[in-house]
Structures are given as structure tokens and as C-alpha cells.
Amino acid sequence: MADLSVNIAGVEFKNPVIPASGVFGYGREYEELFSLSRLGGIATKGTTITKRNGNPAPRIAETPSGMLNSVGLQNPGIDKFLETELPNLMKKDTVILANIAGSTAEECVEIAKKLDQTDVHMIELNISCPNVKQGGMAFGASCDGAASITKQVRKATKKPLIVKLSPNVTSIAEIAKSVEAEGADALSLINTVLGMRIDINTKRPILKNNMGGLSGPAILPIAVRMVWQTANAVNIPIIGMGGISKAEEAVEIMMAGASAVQVGAAIFTDPYAPVKIIDGINDYLDRNNISSVRDIIGTVEPW
Amino acid sequence: MKYTQGKYLVIEKKAIAKDIFSMKINCPEIAENAQPGQFVHVLPTGFTLRRPISICDIDKEKGTIRIVFIVKGEGTKEISALNEGNVIDMLAPLGHGFTINEDFKKVILVGGGIGTPPMLPLAKIYKEKSTVISGFRSADAVILQDDFKNTGAETILCTDDGTMGIKGFVTQPLEEILKSEKIDAVYSCGPMAMLKNIAAVCDKYNTFCEVSLEERMGCGIGACLVCACKTNVNGEEHFAHVCKNGPVFNSKEVVWNG
Ligand SMILES: Cc1cc2nc3c(=O)[nH]c(=O)nc-3n(C[C@H](O)[C@H](O)[C@H](O)COP(=O)(O)OP(=O)(O)OC[C@H]3O[C@@H](n4cnc5c(N)ncnc54)[C@H](O)[C@@H]3O)c2cc1C
Ligand SMILES: Cc1cc2nc3c(=O)[nH]c(=O)nc-3n(C[C@H](O)[C@H](O)[C@H](O)COP(=O)(O)O)c2cc1C
Ligand code: FES
Numbered sequence: 001m002a003d004l005s006v007n008i009a010g011v012e013f014k015n016p017v018i019p020a021s022g023v024f025g026y027g028r029e030y031e032e033l034f035s036l037s038r039l040g041g042i043a044t045k046g047t048t049i050t051k052r053n054g055n056p057a058p059r060i061a062e063t064p065s066g067m068l069n070s071v072g073l074q075n076p077g078i079d080k081f082l083e084t085e086l087p088n089l090m091k092k093d094t095v096i097l098a099n100i101a102g103s104t105a106e107e108c109v110e111i112a113k114k115l116d117q118t119d120v121h122m123i124e125l126n127i128s129c130p131n132v133k134q135g136g137m138a139f140g141a142s143c144d145g146a147a148s149i150t151k152q153v154r155k156a157t158k159k160p161l162i163v164k165l166s167p168n169v170t171s172i173a174e175i176a177k178s179v180e181a182e183g184a185d186a187l188s189l190i191n192t193v194l195g196m197r198i199d200i201n202t203k204r205p206i207l208k209n210n211m212g213g214l215s216g217p218a219i220l221p222i223a224v225r226m227v228w229q230t231a232n233a234v235n236i237p238i239i240g241m242g243g244i245s246k247a248e249e250a251v252e253i254m255m256a257g258a259s260a261v262q263v264g265a266a267i268f269t270d271p272y273a274p275v276k277i278i279d280g281i282n283d284y285l286d287r288n289n290i291s292s293v294r295d296i297i298g299t300v301e302p303w
Numbered sequence: 304m305k306y307t308q309g310k311y312l313v314i315e316k317k318a319i320a321k322d323i324f325s326m327k328i329n330c331p332e333i334a335e336n337a338q339p340g341q342f343v344h345v346l347p348t349g350f351t352l353r354r355p356i357s358i359c360d361i362d363k364e365k366g367t368i369r370i371v372f373i374v375k376g377e378g379t380k381e382i383s384a385l386n387e388g389n390v391i392d393m394l395a396p397l398g399h400g401f402t403i404n405e406d407f408k409k410v411i412l413v414g415g416g417i418g419t420p421p422m423l424p425l426a427k428i429y430k431e432k433s434t435v436i437s438g439f440r441s442a443d444a445v446i447l448q449d450d451f452k453n454t455g456a457e458t459i460l461c462t463d464d465g466t467m468g469i470k471g472f473v474t475q476p477l478e479e480i481l482k483s484e485k486i487d488a489v490y491s492c493g494p495m496a497m498l499k500n501i502a503a504v505c506d507k508y509n510t511f512c513e514v515s516l517e518e519r520m521g522c523g524i525g526a527c528l529v530c531a532c533k534t535n536v537n538g539e540e541h542f543a544h545v546c547k548n549g550p551v552f553n554s555k556e557v558v559w560n561g
Contacts, residue, residue: 022527023526023527029522030524033307053531056531272308
């Protein structure tokens with residue numbers, strides 16, 4: 001049994017595997033299948049200040065080796081989250097990353113202030129949602145936008161702050177540097193890649209929102225590349241994600257420079273994916289006589 | 304709610320109409336917990352997303368369930384390639400099923416096309432107390448009529464083109480029955496347009512009505528919020544989730560043009 005623990009921004013994770021924001025709700029449904037305490041952490045569904053209903057259905061489409069979604073940040077609002085979900089999650093013996101997704105910087109600040117008063121372990125600031133008209137990806141698309149919102153939220157909380165980056169940018173390394181400069185403690189990447197599918201019989205986009213975010217195996221190489229570029233550009237830890245569905249791919253993203261991983265779409269394919277990945281990482285380490293998972297972080301040897 | 308995920312043995316597979324297959328699956332823990340109206344979330348090999356399919360029969364003693372599905376696209380085509388002796392990957396039983404009430408004396412089950420299969424477990428419960436009205440496009444799409452007859456239920460068959468049974472839509476015989484006798488419940492599954500008309504007829508005769516809805520799904524268990532549908536509970540609009548709050552809803556709660 002290898003040592004699977006990692007430390008991100010001073011927070012100790014028992015293992016580096018975290019279900020990604022948006023696919024796991026608040027854990028209740030998956031608890032029917034396995035104990036949440038097995039997980040390194042849980043990233044909760046993106047929270048806004050008031051309740052949001054999201055976009056009209058259909059909100060999902062299968063794509064070659066992946067899927068598109070256009071949920072549009074449906075959530076009950078921060079107060080409901082704090083009242084009914086967070087207290088339950090805090091009992092689960094795993095690290096809780098509260099994902100926030102305001103449509104203005106003020107809204108994000110307000111949510112962060114509320115979370116600052118709780119026991120939540122970390123805040124994951126989503127500046128990369130492709131499915132909302134305001135905020136979301138617009139924040140994360142320019143260095144100035146990303147820096148400005150990071151700066152404001154940084155002032156609002158002492159909690160370790162993770163900023164979640166969008167792949168829909170020209171240079172993720174530049175965005176990462178500007179976010180680091182404004183005090184982010186860690187980065188998580190990538191959010192979904194903007195995509196679209198059309199039903200050729202009706203000439204209508206499959207998603208009612210026309211466009212949506214691509215995730216699943218199809219985006220793995222993009223994620224590996226972006227984690228690597230970002231790791232080369234910043235000194236803060238990175239949580240890597242995008243298309244991970246097996247332990248080998250988690251190891252790959254960690255070698256590219258991630259200190260931990262998140263698992264999204266793969267959970268739809270196999271609800272046990274996160275726990276299988278944890279076991280698989282352990283097997284990989286044992287097979288290769290590596291005593292700690294920390295020893296693989298950033299060990300890629302580029303040509 | 305109690306569901307499991309695993310790979311289960313297909314013990315019987317039959318083609319029962321054009322592009323329509325019936326599969327019996329050995330899955331004791333799923334059969335044990337399954338309720339009429341619930342569904343299984345099937346992973347076609349090589350795909351990212353699972354496909355929701357209604358449970359068409361539950362045999363708790365033998366530990367089996369049956370599904371009946373039509374090949375619609377790539378996913379169901381892949382599932383239809385499974386044969387006896389293969390395993391099928393299912394997350395099940397999922398969702399909120401039909402309300403069963405032993406005191407009901409007379410119920411009507413209305414199935415439209417590939418929405419007919421989830422009516423069978425209800426017919427097995429209500430037996431002689433039920434009338435099954437099934438509607439299909441044409442004679443070559445007709446399924447499950449013998450299964451319904453074997454439960455003791457009365458059956459009425461309609462086809463759009465009149466190639467078998469009565470020519471016309473299921474709402475006609477439904478309204479005739481509602482007009483002439485007291486019906487405790489109408490249960491239905493089928494195309495949205497049909498469900499909407501059935502809900503309107505039930506409203507007119509003030510009859511309790513439950514409908515099973517469809518929406519594209521991700522997780523299938525209520526975590527991802529992909530399968531939203533608008534509902535109206537006591538005058539207040541909600542976004543419900545077909546996979547968890549449904550697929551069965553009281554027809555009065557459904558917002559038909561949402
Ligand atoms: C609760 C429920 C019960 C169902 N029961 C049955 C049944 O008993 N028998 C049967 O034949 N069909 C049933 N369906 C419909 C069935 O899920 C779809 O026909 C199937 O998902 C199509 O997949 P595909 O890959 O072949 O088609 P594609 O059109 O290629 O599918 C592409 C994507 O859209 C989704 N999708 C397409 N049509 C539907 C639909 N009508 N409902 C939900 N998702 C859809 C697919 O799951 C997939 O993710 C049910 C649907 C729901 C929601
Ligand atoms: C249905 C769905 C909903 C999502 N909702 C959110 C969200 O609310 N906040 C967020 O930061 N990311 C959200 N994401 C993005 C994922 O957290 C993740 O970044 C992305 O899916 C890439 O990982 P994957 O390929 O493993 O799915 C969502 C993804 C999916 C598939
Ligand atoms: S499919 Fe995930 S909530 Fe319904």
C-alpha cells in the first residue's frame with residue numbers, strides 16, 4: 001500500500017482523487033454506492049447567490065468519446081447550500097471544495113464571504129463555465145478579467161482559494177500567471193471545451209442552448225497539455241482534470257504537473273470510477289515500487 | 304431508494320417486432336428492489352453515456368427483470384447486439400415509479416408505441432381490475448398484446464393507420480370509458496403529445512392520472528441536474544429531475560409546453 005496522500009495549499013488529502021464539480025451533486029446519490037470517506041475530496045456543484053434553474057432541456061448529448069452539457073449552473077443558491085448540504089458534507093471525512101460561480105465579481109465576493117464563515121476546507125472559484133450568458137467563461141477569458149476577479153475574491157476570504165480555469169483561451173499559462181499573481185493558492189483545470197452538435201434530420205442543435213461544454217475522454221490530451229503548460233508557468237499547485245476515466249490517465253496528468261485530479265464525465269459511464277481510480281493509482285505505485293504518489297507529480301521528462 | 308451498478312447476465316433475447324427487442328436479465332438485487340415505472344440505466348459498450356430503459360417485467364422470485372426497447376440510434380443498436388450469455392452493464396433500479404393503491408377498483412393503462420412496456424408490471428398488479436389501451440403507428444409495431452392478455456387485463460388496441468385493432472388514437476377509447484364509469488386511476492407512458500392529450504381528458508373527468516416522461520440523462524440518479532423538466536406543484540413552478548423525481552409524475556404537475 002503506497003502513500004496516496006497529497007497536500008494542496010496546506011490542506012491534507014488522503015488521496016488525490018476528487019469528483020469534479022457538477023457531476024456529483026452534493027454526494028448524496030453516490031453515497032448509496034460507496035462511502036464518501038474513500039474520496040480524497042468532493043467538489044460541489046457550482047453555487048450562485050440565489051437559486052438558478054439553468055438552461056432548458058435537452059442539456060446533454062453524446063459525442064465521439066465524450067459528451068456535451070449545457071446545464072447552466074442550476075443550483076439552490078448559497079444559503080440553501082449552507083443550510084442543507086454543507087453540514088452534511090462536513091461529516092463525511094473528506095475534503096470539501098465549495099465551487100462558486102457568480103455572474104458578477106460582486107456576487108462571487110458575497111458568496112466567498114459567506115463560505116469564509118463556515119468550516120468548508122477550500123473554495124474553488126469557477127471563472128470558466130461555458131454555459132452561462134454572464135460571468136463564467138467571460139471572467140476567465142482574459143488575463144485582466146481573471147486577475148481582477150481573483151483579487152476581489154482573495155480579499156473576501158482566508159480559505160485556501162483554487163481558481164478553476166477555462167481551456168477556451170489562447171494561452172492558459174498567461175491566465176494562470178495573472179491569477180497566481182493576485183493570490184490564488186491553487187489552480188484547477190480544465191473546465192469543459194466549448195462545443196456543439198447538430199441533429200442533421202431536423203437541422204437543430206441537439207442542445208437547446210445550441211452550444212455546450214465538451215468533457216470526457218475526448219478532451220484528455222487537451223487537459224494533459226494544458227496542465228503541463230501551466231505547471232511550467234506557475235509555482236502554485238494544480239488540480240488536473242478533463243477526460244480522466246482510469247488510473248493510468250490520472251497518473252499521466254499528475255506526471256504533467258498536477259498534485260491531484262478531478263473526475264467528471266467518467267462518473268456517468270461508471271459511477272464507481274473515482275474509487276476504481278484510487279485503487280488503480282495505488283496498484284500503479286506498488287507495481288513500480290514508488291512509495292508515495294507525491295513522487296510522480298511533475299515527473300514528465302519532456303524531449 | 305436502493306440501486307446498484309454491475310454487469311448482469313442476459314438470459315433471453317428475442318426480436319418481437321421490427322427493430323424492437325426483448326431481453327430478460329438475471330439481476331436478483333435489482334429485481335428485489337424494482338417498482339413498476341422505474342428504469343434501468345444501461346451502458347452500451349464503448350459509449351460515454353448510459354441509456355435509460357423502462358423496466359417491463361419484474362420477477363422477484365426468479366430474480367429477473369425484462370426490458371423491451373427499440374433501436375433508435377447508435378446506443379440502442381449496440382445494446383441490441385447483446386445476446387443470451389452476454390452481460391449487460393446496468394445501474395438500477397432508478398427513479399420514482401407509479402403510485403400503486405390496492406384499494407383501486409378500476410384502472411386504465413395507456414401505452415403509446417415504445418411507451419407500452421412500463422405498463423406491463425402495472426397490469427400484473429391490477430390484473431382484471433385493469434384495462435390496457437395500447438396505441439401503435441401500424442400493425443408491424445404492435446408489441447406485448449399477449450403479455451397483457453395473460454395478466455387478465457382487458458385490452459384495447461389502436462393503430463394510427465387501422466392495420467390492426469381500432470383505427471385512431473388511444474384518447475378515443477379512454478374518453479369513452481371515463482365517460483361511462485368511475486375510474487380510480489389512469490397510468491400512461493408514450494409520446495409527449497399523447498400524454499398531454501391524456502392528461503387533458505383525465506382533467507376533464509377529474510380522474511387521477513400519472514404519466515411517465517422522458518428526458519436525456521447523464522447520471523440517472525439525481526446528481527448532475529441534466530434531466531430537468533418544468534413542473535408546477537400547488538401553483539409554484541419547479542425544475543424537477545426526470546431521473547429522480549420522475550420519470551413518473553402526476554399529470555397535474557407537468558408543465559406541458561415547458
Ligand atoms: C425513463 C425513460 C424510460 C425509457 N424507456 C424506454 C423503453 O422502455 N424502451 C425504449 O425503447 N426506449 C425507452 N426510452 C428511450 C430511450 O432511452 C432512447 O431511445 C435511447 O436513449 C436512445 O439512445 P440511442 O443511442 O439509440 O439514440 P440517440 O438518439 O443516438 O441517442 C443520443 C443521446 O440522446 C439520448 N436520448 C435519445 N432519445 C432519448 C429519449 N427518448 N429519452 C431519453 N434520452 C434519449 C440517448 O440516451 C443518448 O444519450 C426511455 C427513456 C427514458 C427517459
Ligand atoms: C454535467 C456537468 C456539469 C458541470 N457543472 C460544473 C459546475 O457547476 N462548475 C464547474 O466548475 N464545472 C462544472 N463542470 C465541469 C467539470 O467539473 C469538469 O471541469 C469537466 O467536465 C472536465 O472533466 P471531465 O472530462 O472529467 O468531465 C460540469 C461538467 C458536467 C459534465
Ligand atoms: S440525469 Fe443526472 S440528475 Fe437526472
